[in-house]
Amino acid sequence: MNPRWNGSLSRSLRRSVGRALGDFSMLVPGDRVLLGLSGGKDSLVLLHALSEFRRCSPVRFSLAACTMALTDMDAARLGDLEDYCRVREVPYTVLRFPIIEIIESRNERSPCSFCAKLRRGTLNSQAREGGFNKLALGHSLDDAVETFFMNLFHTGRAKSFQPKFLQDRTNIEVIRPMVYTAEAAVLAEARRLELPILASACPYAGKTERQHVKETLAALKTCYPDLFPNTLTALTTLSSSDRWPKGKTD
DSSP states (O other): OOGGGGOOOOHHHHHHHHHHHHHTTOOOTTOEEEEEOOSSHHHHHHHHHHHHHHHHOSSOOEEEEEEEEOTTOOHHHHHHHHHHHHHTTOOEEEEEOOHHHHHHHHTOSSHHHHHHHHHHHHHHHHHHHHTOOEEEOOOOHHHHHHHHHHHHHHHOOOOOOOSEEEETTTTEEEEOTTTTSOHHHHHHHHHHTTOOOOOOOOTTTTOSHHHHHHHHHHHHHHHOTTHHHHHHHHHHHOOGGGSOOTTOOO
16 A cells, blocks of 8 residues: 555645635535546545545545446456545445447547446446435546537537536535645645556547547646636626627617
8 A cells, every 4th residue: 555645635625625615615514425436547536635625624524435347447446446435434336337348339529428328327327226316526627617618619609618517317416625726736736645546448539529638738827827717707706797698789
């Protein structure tokens, strides 16, 4: 076992996660939280953060983790995640589901979107069957900003995913405690704690529209370094007075 796995979260990351938890009232006493653990840096750091908040926060909640395993995730690779969860005292479950085979058999034109919906549905089923009332996902500030611009570019809508929302069909609430945390900070923390990051097993990694938007925004940030915090401000302050009043005349 790596001794760093029991290390404390950095002060800056603890602050950004704590602020999101508080601003959006993500946790209340008695919550049972299931965390979607992909093995990437985001979900691993989120598990570290929530397991630490579970120990020190006055809000008492339980926490478990679940991995949706792609077919080529072998036992040895998942064993690292199991060991990490054991160190963090988080119960761990693996769900094996042939996502890649399904995508290929359907010749899916939007594999990322389809995969996200499929994984979310399966995790929701696992949460409901396990008696969990919340599903925690490791989306960062970068993910929120990229989603905003993807919607703007492709649908003309100024929106991103919500930090917290209730799914009506399952009555399970999705929370994203790292929406204030930059991807670079997440990566730095994962490396500092030497977390067992799994290499992506997705055959579409690096070839998606999201990756294209990520690269476009990286170029824009060289000219506009406050692009991401300003987009966050726009998402949290958008008011009806800023909208164009269609159909109204003086």
